[in-house]
Amino acid sequence: MSKAIIHTDAAPAAVGPYSQAVSASAGKLVFLSGQIGLEPGTGELVSENFEGQVRQSFANMQAVIEAAGGTLDNVVKLTLFLTDLSKFASANAIMAEIIPQPYPARSTLGVASLPKGAQFEVEAILAL
Numbered sequence: 001m002s003k004a005i006i007h008t009d010a011a012p013a014a015v016g017p018y019s020q021a022v023s024a025s026a027g028k029l030v031f032l033s034g035q036i037g038l039e040p041g042t043g044e045l046v047s048e049n050f051e052g053q054v055r056q057s058f059a060n061m062q063a064v065i066e067a068a069g070g071t072l073d074n075v076v077k078l079t080l081f082l083t084d085l086s087k088f089a090s091a092n093a094i095m096a097e098i099i100p101q102p103y104p105a106r107s108t109l110g111v112a113s114l115p116k117g118a119q120f121e122v123e124a125i126l127a128l
């Protein structure tokens with residue numbers, strides 16, 4: 001897989017750890033379902049804490065990526081879902097710790113609710 005970041009000053013700069021666009025030539029695309037902060041062992045939310053749920057969601061995503069034969073470098077697009085957009089900066093900070101640069105493309109949505117009462121969900125597309 002090779003990927004290139006697309007950037008233009010004719011569109012707004014990213015307001016978080018993402019790229020305006022990513023071009024990838026891949027042998028295979030993998031579409032991941034969204035992950036919320038469930039512990040694999042119990043199937044229960046890891047915590048009532050937003051940060052804990054974000055970290056567990058990304059850990060779950062990474063486990064699926066590895067099961068698909070990839071790494072975090074293969075992520076070309078993420079979608080984040082937050083039930084409280086006032087936590088946007090916190091989600092950005094945690095994502096920036098976990099996701100390597102160059103950053104994938106990303107969309108972020110505020111939503112009314114998520115399954116299991118989760119506060120955060122992350123969905124990914126991989127290029128392998």
Ligand SMILES: C=C(N)C(=O)O
Pocket residue numbers: 015016018106107108
């Ligand atoms: C504005 C965005 N695309 C984001 O935060 O993901």
